[in-house]
Every structure is written in C-alpha cells, then in structure tokens.
Amino acid sequence: MKAIYILFLFTFFTVCVQAQVNPAAKGKISGKVTDAATKQPVDYATVSVYKQGSTSPFNGISTDPKGRFTVDNIPDGEYKVTADFLGYQRSIIEHVIVKNGASTVIGEILLAPVPHQLKGVTIVAKTPTVENRIDKMVYNPQNDLSAQGGVAIDILKKVPQITVDIDGNVELQGNSNIRFLINGKPSSIFGASLADALQSIPASQIKSIEVITSPGAKYDAAGTGGIVNIILKDSRVEGVNGSVNLSAGTRRENGSFNLNVRKGNFGVNAFFSGNAQLNSNSPNTRNRTSTDSAHNTTTLFQQGSSNFTRNGYESGLNLTWNISKHDDLTGSIGFNHFGNHGNGITNQDQRQVNALGEEISDFKSIRNSSSKFNGTSTDVSLNYKKTFEKEGQELNVLYTESFGRNTFSSFQQQDYLNADIPSSGISNNNPGKDRETNISVDYTHPVSKSFTIETGAKLDFNNINNNIITDTLQDGVFVPNANQTYGFSYHRKIYAYYLSATTSVFNNFLDIKAGLRDEYTTTKADFEGTNIPNYNILAPSLVLSHKLGNSQSIKISYTRRVQRPDYGDLNPFLNISDPHNINTGNPNLKPELGNNFELGYNKSFDKGANINIAAFYRHNTNDIQQFTTFYDSLVVNGVTYSQVSLSQRYNLGSQTREGINLYGSVPITDKLSVRSNMFFSARTSNNPGSKSVTGFSYRINMNVQYNFGHDLSAEFFGNYRSSQKDIQGTDPKFVFYNIAMRKMILNKKFSFGLTASNPFANFVGQRSTTFGSNFNQVNIRQVPIRSFGISLSYKFGKLDFKKDDRDNRDNKDDDTNNSPDTPPLEKPKDNAGSNGGGKSK
Known part of the structure; x- marks a missing residue:
C-alpha cells in the first residue's frame, strides 16, 4: 500500500x-x-x-x-x-x-546616477517561496497571507519536510529531535519550552526559515532530525525606515515595531514585539482500565475541562560597524519572555471489581488544578568578520552568551464526594537557571576556483541549575515536604573541531562537499544516582550533487548526528498536577546517535513550476523516547500515590525511519498558483525484550493563492496529518485549514488582511491511546481552534544612497544574521519598508 x-x-x-x-x-x-x-x-x-x-x-x-x-x-x-x-x-x-x-x-x-537625491523610495521584489540549495531548503514567507498576524508555528506548518501537531510539537522528516537556531545562533529560551518559544515569535518578524536535513561539518552535530534556522528581518539600506504590525482576533493578538537606522558604515536595528493567546477552554476525557496481581480490574474515568492562556514579548538591539573594506563588527542583545497559565476542574470516578465482576469499591472525587510557567532569556552576541583580497577567503570569530530563567509551578487538590477520605493535594514550585556560552572561530580558504577548505573550532558550555520546592496538604493546610524538596545542577562542556572541503570534479560534472567534525563532551550532574561518562563523537558528512542541465539537479548525502538530552528531558522534577498521571525527567539519559541518508531531486520549469523529491533513511541508536509505566501504588519520597501512570524519558533500543517527501509548485495562470507538500514515512522501533513496532504516517497540505489585481489577493491553505502508531499506542490525527485575504494601499506602504482558521468547527477532536502490559488508556481532547482575525501593517522610511561610499561596502555581502556556524546566505531583496527585527528567542 x-x-x-x-x-x-x-x-x-x-x-x-x-x-x-x-x-x-x-x-x-x-x-x-x-x-x-x-x-x-x-x-x-x-x-x-x-x-x-x-x-x-x-x-x-x-x-x-x-x-x-x-x-x-x-x-x-x-x-x-x-x-x-x-x-x-x-x-x-x-x-x-x-x-x-x-x-x-x-x-x-x-x-548613471540620478541628478537629484531621492526623497523616498519603495522597493518591491518578489522572492521565490521555496528555494533549493545544495545543503538546505529555504522557505520565504513574504507572500504568506494565511500566516499574517500569526506566529512562527503558523509558518512552520507550511515548510516542506516539517510537520506540526495541534500542540505545536515540530518534526523534521518525522523526527522531533531538531536543533533550533535564531539567526544561526542558539538561545536558552528553546531549552525551557520549545512549543511556547515558537508560539511567541510573530510571523511578521520572520524573513525566512532554513531547513537543513543533512548539515555539514561546519554545523554543530546536535539534532538527529537536523537543523531549523529561523532568520529574522533586518535592514542593510541607508537611512531610516521601519514598520508597524498589529493584529487582533478571537484567539490571538500580537503587534510588533521595527526601526532601522543606517548612516555610512554604521547601522542600528531595534525591535519590540508582543503577543497573547486569549483564554480558551478545552473539554477532555481520560478512560483507563488496569489489572493488578490479584486480577482485580480498576476503571478510572476522568472528565473535565481546562482553561489556557499564553503571552510573550521579544525585544532586541543590533549594531553593525563596517570598520574597513575587510573588517566588519556586529553586536546584538535581546531580551525575551513568554509564559502560560492553565487551570481546570476534573470529575473522577474510580471503580474496582474482582475477577467475578463484583464491585470492590467506587470512589468519586473532584480535582481542582492549575499550572503556571514563566521563562525569560537574555541573549548577547559579538561577531567579527575579516575578508581578504582573495575572493572567498574569510575569518569569523563569534562569541554568544545566553542567560535563561524559568519557573514552573503547579497545584492540585482532590476532594472525595462519597467516601470518608480526607482531601489530598500538592503544590510545587520549580525555579531554574540556564546559561549557555559559545565561542567559535571559523576560517575559509579558497585554494582554487573549484576547491575550498573550511576549518574551525568551538567551545560550548551549558550550565543548568534548578530547585524543587514542594508542599503537601495535611489536615487542610499545605505544609513543606522535605522529602520532595531538593536541588539539581547539570554542567556540560563540548569541545569541537571540524575540517571540510568543497570541490568540483570531472569538469564540474560533480560537486562534492565532505567534512568531519569531532565533538568531545564532559557532563557533571549532582543528582543522586546520576553518573554520565564523558564521550567523544566523530560526525562525518558528505554531499554529492550533479546538475542535469541548467534546470535540474540530483544529490545524495550522508551525515551523522547526535541528540543530547535537553533541560526538560533531564530535570528530575515530578509534575504531580494530576496524581494519577505523573511526569518526570531522567538525569541518566545518554545521547542518541543518528545516521542519516538522503537522496534528492529538484527540477525547475520554464513557466515557473518547480518539483522537489527527497527520499531518506534514518537509523538512531540509544533512541530517546517517552515511556509510561502503570503502578497500583507508587511511593514518591515517602508519599504513596495510587493508580499512577508514570511517564519518563528513556533510551529505548533503536529506531529506523524511511520515507519520501514530495514538494511541487505550479503557476496555473499569471494570477493563480498552487503549492503542495506530501510526506510519507514508516517508523520502526526496536526495543530489547519487546516486539518491534512499525507505524506508517503521512502528511498532505495544499496552498492555493489567487491575485485579483489592484493589490488584492486571497489564499487557502489546508493541512492533514495522519495518526501514527508508536511503541505504546497511537498519536492523534490533525486537520487544519484557513482562508485569508490581503489588500495593499498607499503605494503598498499600508496593508490590511483578514484571516479565518477552521471557521466551520469550533473544536478539533484529538483521540490518542496508550497501553502497557497491565493497563489500557484512551484520551480524548476537544481543542478550540476556530478563529477570526484582522491584521494591519504600515511601512515607513526615507532611504538615502551615496554612491561614493560603495567601494567601502564591497565585501559586506554576507547576511550577518548567520553565525560562522552557517554558510553565507544568498542576499535577498527585501522590501525597503518591511525590513526590521533582530535577535529573538
């Protein structure tokens, strides 16, 4: 099939x-x-x-x-x-x-120069929505109508080879272990909560998204799925310009302000943006059946609803100084915040019968719960770039520092309705700090026109500290619980070096990019029973590319990647906001290793159509997955909980995934264009002592855009993501669609748009299953997704160009949004008034 x-x-x-x-x-x-x-x-x-x-x-x-x-x-x-x-x-x-x-x-x-100075200019240039390059695919959302007024997640849903579920969890070619970067640099905000971070970056701030499934040796080896690099807008033109973007809707509101000032060899870019997800209520049910050693059967039925809100803001300041023809200095500082808050009421019925079906007990209770998360990140970077008279020869030195602070707190109280059982409850507070320091040096040397060598080294130091403070309910009063109050610190250092080469052979018949990266990792954790040995990883990479004429190409690639466990995977904090379903991290996790193979084909056609096919095979060892174990009773630091499903991350055997991604873009007429992306894959998990599990999944989306003329356009986007079988059940399917229109006026300086998401259904049902040797569970959620919104955008600015300074700017062609860890980007032609932004999360 x-x-x-x-x-x-x-x-x-x-x-x-x-x-x-x-x-x-x-x-x-x-x-x-x-x-x-x-x-x-x-x-x-x-x-x-x-x-x-x-x-x-x-x-x-x-x-x-x-x-x-x-x-x-x-x-x-x-x-x-x-x-x-x-x-x-x-x-x-x-x-x-x-x-x-x-x-x-x-x-x-x-x-020939114009005889008079320009008073004001608007630049309009159209960039292809999807660009295929030898080592990456680039998605440009400038003409993405349905994402206007949205956030990064809304754009990621449309990017080829990426799938996003209803909760904002992202997969690249079916793998969720992705290394996310902002402007080529890491940020501690991603380690705190990736889903929250991606839903706090306004779509209006994003210039492009790079998808790198087979990163070369110049990139960090982290992320078995690959790298997603979010490039934010900035401006390189003389003068003062900027933009204001506002949107309001039934589910989300956001706004952003961008200002760019550039005079001669010095430029300043500043931005601020904020967003809020309005309160939404999600009905949910959970039905679990379990069997104990005495063959008694217990059914736990939970039914309730939860309210949820989310908010965040980002700010940044970037400075560029072109010291001389060959020397550039770039500095940036950004402060970012996001948070969420949820609360709910759940009715619970726990009934137990013996092997003969006779009732042993039937307890009814009501549970009130709440949770709150806040995270902040301060990111600082300084980049020095030196070019030489020899074209292509350059030296990059980059320093980045990211400071993160986050706090997670939860509360729950259970009151029994039909039994003489005292109320129980727990209150947790989990503050933490995350600091990541990166220092890298990269050098590129073109030996000849067809042979280039790249080399470099990097230091990556990451320190995580947090405390767990717990109070439990006793005789109607919350009192400190010393057994569940403790601290956890985690210190990791990575020392890396790489060497790579790019060349063409057989009269430019074949382009080759090969490299080797060596990363040595030391880890220390002070949590009891934790012992993670030091390890060294060699990560080779190879890309072979051949052009079949001027309009098509084929490539084959191999890369070895590593997935180191992150903050959420390691943190031993016990989330007991629902005492029947407890989650915790695992400080003893080992790194997951991945070997990735890919075969790609790309063809462009005369009238603008484009097709891209990517077939892949991935094999991971020490596979990091979440596993749920059911306990009739579980003792946690002196407190006994009954009928508990404990979910924790483990290294479970190996995983193999093979599949194909098909992308096509066809301009039907001058006004009508269609894009579609189809992804099909099979995942097989092999766990020692258990049968292998294979699950097939697919994702299909379609984007139709029509230009009515007079700067009025409309778009329809639909996306379907199938359910998938995993080692303990099935993940839910997901259906999403939206409709959007945009009108531009005042010489395209001002635009307003209308959007509607899933307008004909208030909820999207999510049904998932989880099972084990002694339990079976069905979860059903009704997620509110229908929304209507309006967005406004205004571009302003006066651009001054001085031709006598051009010889001093001869070598400023690389996009300094990219760190030395990323190859130079092709320079896009941004709209003069729409540029803005800087470093975000």
Missing part, C-alpha cells in the same frame, strides 16, 4: 508539471553592472530579463559584490535586459539574442 501511495503521488506530480517541460537546451545571459561615474561595481543591482516586446520580466537576479551576474535557464530567443538600483537611472539593453543554448555575454552595463 505504501508503494502504491508513493507511485501514485509521483505520477500526479509529473502530470501536473508535464505541460511546462521544455526539453530544448537552455542558455545563459551574463555581464557586469558598473557605476558610470566612479567605475565601481554595483552590488545587489536588480537585473531583469524580458522577452522582447513583453512588459513583465520572466527571470532575474541580483548582482554579486563584484557587480557580476549570470541568469541561466534561458530558452533560445530574443530578449530585453534591464539593470536597476536605487539612486541610479535604469539601463536597458535591447535585442539580446540567445542561440543553441549558448552563453551570451553582454559585457559591462553602466548605471
């Missing part, structure tokens, strides 16, 4: 794009753009290619730091080429001929 699914989908994609295939050879148009007055190259000028006589370009590119450009994938024909840049008059070259798939060299295009 799985093979039939994959064959059908592959055929479907092929049929959808077949009409756009042109087997004829494609040519190239290349040249150089130069300032007519100073004879200096014009970097990031916009070069557009028109079919002769047409008024709309069909292809284009930005010039590199040397003013050069090459536009490929050009069919034979006659064309018009234009070159534009702010502060210059447009240059037009007519009747450019491309024949027999050859390369046509225009030569030098001179741009």
